[in-house]
Amino acid sequence: MDAIDTVVELFATLPTIGKKTARRLAFHVLKQSSEEVERFASALVAMRNSVQECTVCCTFTDQEVCHVCSSEKRDRSIICVVEQPTDVLAIERTGDYRGLYHVLHGALNPLDGIGPDEIRIAQLMQRLAPEVQEVILALNPTVEGEVTTQYLSRMTSPLNIRCTRIARGVPIGADLEFADDATLARALEGRIPV
Template sequence: MASPIGPELERLIQLLARLPGLGPRSARRAALHLIKKREALLEPLADATRVVSERVVVCSACGSVDTRDPCTICCDPKRDPSILIVVEDVSDLWALERAGVLNARYHVLGGVLSPLDGVGPDDLNLGRLVERAATGVSEVVIALNATVDGQTTAHYITDLLQHLPVKITRLAHGVPVGGELDYLDEGTLVAAMRQRTAL
């Protein structure tokens, strides 16, 4: 039986289905939703995807994505230029920014060392990190995931920056805010107890 929908619509559904979080079924729903809200959603989305696809660039300083290079954060004069926060991916940068955690600049590695996946030091944005850390930076905060690969990469970076006069720190381990002790693993509890703070 021939496809009940034209090739243009079919193509839109196929592309939507490749977004993370959407599958074939939800892509069809999304496509119908877009068509029903043509002026409020479909046309703006067509414009927004076009604009982003034409203008988005990787920041040559920090490796983040933005529509300008250097990116908004690297250009922001209110940011403390002496602190550099090292993250694995742009999504981690966005997460820290949402938390409004530290008014500093970032360095996006674009991954973590992972011998099993064939990711070595040359695949990461490390050379630029050493350059940046050597010029006017007093602290490098390593904000990588608390996974084996993340921690391996943290140690690698520590060695890499050893010769520079910078303080190297990492995010604290401990009980998540709102978390219940009963549900936490032993490693987290040990770390939280070791680094207990005065009330």
């Protein structure tokens, strides 16, 4: 049973997957054909190897520059700053936002040793050229998100750029990734100066 136990343990390291679900998934895989399992395994490896951070906004992409940053239809005067690539997908689903993004890959968390150098803040500051008129901070409504919002607002204040934050229509304590589209759209609409 060693081969099964290994897979169960690896499944259990994934978020939201406990030991029981991990076991269930492993036995589901055993019921699939060898071809199906190989297809799944190589899709995982192919994804990991082909996807890297966009050289502009740091979201995950399989190109050098992601499809948002390279689109001619986006408003280049607004940058929406989020914590994770999944947050980009969530805001894109609202269909209400036409600006660019910047993905920090985390939020400031001094207790865990996550300082400004551990997340993509330097890359954001480099992007704040004169054509950028507004930075929208769309970080998670958590302590870390709040700390990061305050930090970025202080960093951008000398630059003569409007710095806003999404309204706290997002329920406190929840994950931005799982907010429903209407709530996210409201939050974008109701952004206020920091």
